[in-house]
Amino acid sequence: MDWTQLDVPPRIISAVSKANIKSSRDVLTFSIGDLQKITQLSIGDIHQLQKAVSVSLQKHPVLTALQLFSEKSRFPSQHQKLSLGCDVLNNFLRGGLPLVGITELAGESSAGKTQIALQLCLSVQFPESYGGLGAGAVYICTEDAFPSKRLQQLIKAQHKLRTDAPTDIIRKIRFGDHVYIEHAADIDTLSDCITKKLPILLLRGQVRLIVIDSIAALFRCEFAAKDAAIKARHLQSIGAKLHQLSQDYTTPILCINQVTDAVKETDSILTYIGLQGKKVLPALGISWSNQLLMRLMVARTQREAPPPYTGCVLRTMEVIFAPHVPQGSCYYTVGLEGVKGIEEQSL
CATH class of the missing domain: 3.40.50.300 (P-loop containing nucleotide triphosphate hydrolases)
Incomplete structure (x- = not known):
């Protein structure tokens, strides 16, 4: 995932990159404690990061089976x-x-x-x-x-x-x-x-x-x-x-x-x-x-x-x-x- 596209401060992006976190899935499935240990960010920063990742994923609309069939x-x-x-x-x-x-x-x-x-x-x-x-x-x-x-x-x-x-x-x-x-x-x-x-x-x-x-x-x-x-x-x-x-x-x-x-x-x-x-x-x-x-x-x-x-x-x-x-x-x-x-x- 391109972390630079997230609406978060640069220091959070830098911390995530240094921690070598590759995907949004890791951000959303890791516990807050694990993310703190890996990134050295505060709990508030972790919450902000998770919210930004969730918002970015919502930009990709869900497709229905009918759409897949008809289009x-x-x-x-x-x-x-x-x-x-x-x-x-x-x-x-x-x-x-x-x-x-x-x-x-x-x-x-x-x-x-x-x-x-x-x-x-x-x-x-x-x-x-x-x-x-x-x-x-x-x-x-x-x-x-x-x-x-x-x-x-x-x-x-x-x-x-x-x-x-x-x-x-x-x-x-x-x-x-x-x-x-x-x-x-x-x-x-x-x-x-x-x-x-x-x-x-x-x-x-x-x-x-x-x-x-x-x-x-x-x-x-x-x-x-x-x-x-x-x-x-x-x-x-x-x-x-x-x-x-x-x-x-x-x-x-x-x-x-x-x-x-x-x-x-x-x-x-x-x-x-x-x-x-x-x-x-x-x-x-x-x-x-x-x-x-x-x-x-x-x-x-x-x-x-x-x-x-x-x-x-x-x-x-x-x-x-x-x-x-x-x-x-x-x-x-x-x-x-x-x-x-x-x-x-x-x-």
């Missing part, structure tokens, strides 16, 4: 999303993944979770004008080896999938050089990666997307049912760290999650009844659910996709909860070129 041109970052690389899926999710917050992608094996994550790792590297963020991605594997062969297939097929982007732009992007892979075999390694390695890449601007595949694997291995309280604390700690990174660097976080069968009838809001009528629950319970901004669930159906997707199996993506997207579902397929959404009227 989009003034707040572009509030409305920017990370494209999934497919117009149908982008329209379904109102633009794509939010840039701040944790998005969960849950579903059974073979539902297409990893395929969507890989596609996002490529999409994030496109310029902002084509739905990307102009940076790379970190892919943290906690169970299986990273699917490098599949990534190379998707890279080679980008010119077919991303028909919205000029060929020369696609050729200029060195996709394989900007996907950073990390393997975390236990919770301590994952926490160490989040707190030490990721901030370096984010600070340098090398990455703008974090993928964890999957968040459930480590917790299912390391904790038994009797360790629920300890498990919840670890989940809250990791969630808080991810939220801080997302907030500080305006970076979307995608966490892939597993599911578990619902063994009895329940009215819980976490229960997900897929289009196949099978009841499943996202793993990790309510402690993890409270960390999420948006929950998506994907499933593989028994139906074959219509032309021109003949030969591909229909899959579904459903919004379970999100602050900006209503609950709903969308069909998609996974082919050699990548993940493609299907319009309802095409079925």
Whole structure:
């Protein structure tokens, strides 16, 4: 903060500067006694300083949610999303993944979770004008080896999938050089990666997307049912760290999650009844659910996709909860070129 802008005597400004107080937050949160010790000012001077700081902060008007929504041109970052690389899926999710917050992608094996994550790792590297963020991605594997062969297939097929982007732009992007892979075999390694390695890449601007595949694997291995309280604390700690990174660097976080069968009838809001009528629950319970901004669930159906997707199996993506997207579902397929959404009227 520029202390010279405050309506206080120069001696108070000088004392604050010598005490190396950097922000108005320190002035308002430190006790009067602590401020006296640091600045050597009288109680009257401290009161005058705090009042001047409060007045200066009031000059910045508070914005309402309606203003942020209606005045989009003034707040572009509030409305920017990370494209999934497919117009149908982008329209379904109102633009794509939010840039701040944790998005969960849950579903059974073979539902297409990893395929969507890989596609996002490529999409994030496109310029902002084509739905990307102009940076790379970190892919943290906690169970299986990273699917490098599949990534190379998707890279080679980008010119077919991303028909919205000029060929020369696609050729200029060195996709394989900007996907950073990390393997975390236990919770301590994952926490160490989040707190030490990721901030370096984010600070340098090398990455703008974090993928964890999957968040459930480590917790299912390391904790038994009797360790629920300890498990919840670890989940809250990791969630808080991810939220801080997302907030500080305006970076979307995608966490892939597993599911578990619902063994009895329940009215819980976490229960997900897929289009196949099978009841499943996202793993990790309510402690993890409270960390999420948006929950998506994907499933593989028994139906074959219509032309021109003949030969591909229909899959579904459903919004379970999100602050900006209503609950709903969308069909998609996974082919050699990548993940493609299907319009309802095409079925």
